Amino acid sequence: MSATCELCHEETGGRYLCERHTVALAKRLADLPTLYDEVAECLVPRGHGWGEIVSTRGAAGPRSPLDEDVLDNVNAAQAAEVVHLWRVDVQRVRWPRHGAPPPAQLAADCRWLGMELEWIVAHYPGTGDLAREVHELEKQARTIVGDPAPRPQRLGTCVAVDGEGVVCGAVVTRLPGQTRVQCRWCSYVYDSERDWLLLQHFQPKEVA
Structure with a gap:
């Protein structure tokens, strides 16, 4: 094992990253889901339904206002695939007798890597490459959403009820201008006027 940081070559006492780059990686893993939520908002024209981007590649007429190369290369699905492959490999090294983890959303995989x-x-020999690739994913997202990263707005707690009548209660947030929000805990989607009214109506009342 190298005694220096794989990114800056500072002495680490046998760890693969120095404290500064460890903290930076932790922050990037925490921020990636929000960044790529905003990427999706930037690439889907405001005021249109989700997924109504129509490619004009090879078609006659005016060119699409969206950069189709950006759509191909910088999106949440691509980021989620990259991060999930890192999670699979870390788990393979740490617990070689376990099977590969099932597919998960970007937020879940980033959270898992952050916890580990x-x-x-x-202990993980690929730490330097992991840090570089996560940094690259962040840079790609920032070319679209700008800097600093957008800050999510807290809407309240999720009011979705499961089959046993238990209310989810997870915190629901959205980015500025976002009109469709999915709870990251139970996956309930808020995207209609009725959803927003119910969310507001059933928030716990503050005690005076």
Whole structure:
């Protein structure tokens, strides 16, 4: 094992990353889901339904106002695939007898890697490449959403009820201008006027 950081070559006492780059990686993993939510908002024209982007590649007429190369290369699905492959490999090294983790959303995989980060920087030989690739995903997203990253707005707690009558209760947030929100805990989607009214109506009342 190298005794220096794989990114800056600072002495680390046997860890793959120095403290500064460990903290930076943790922050990037925490921020990626929000960044790529905003990427989706930037690439889907405001005021249109989700997924109504129509490619004009090879068609006659005016060119699409969206950069189709950006659509191909910078999107949440691509980022989720990259991060999930890192999660699969980290789990393979740490628990070689376990099967591969099932497919998950970008937020879940980023959260898992963040929770395992102390072990990763101490024991995982691919830590430097992981940090570089996560940084590259962040840079790609920022070419679209700008800098600093957008800050999510807290809407309240999720009011979705499961089959046993239990209310989810997870915090629901959205980015500025976002009109469709999915709870990251139970996956309930808020996208209609009725959904927003119910969310507002059933928020816990503050005690005076």
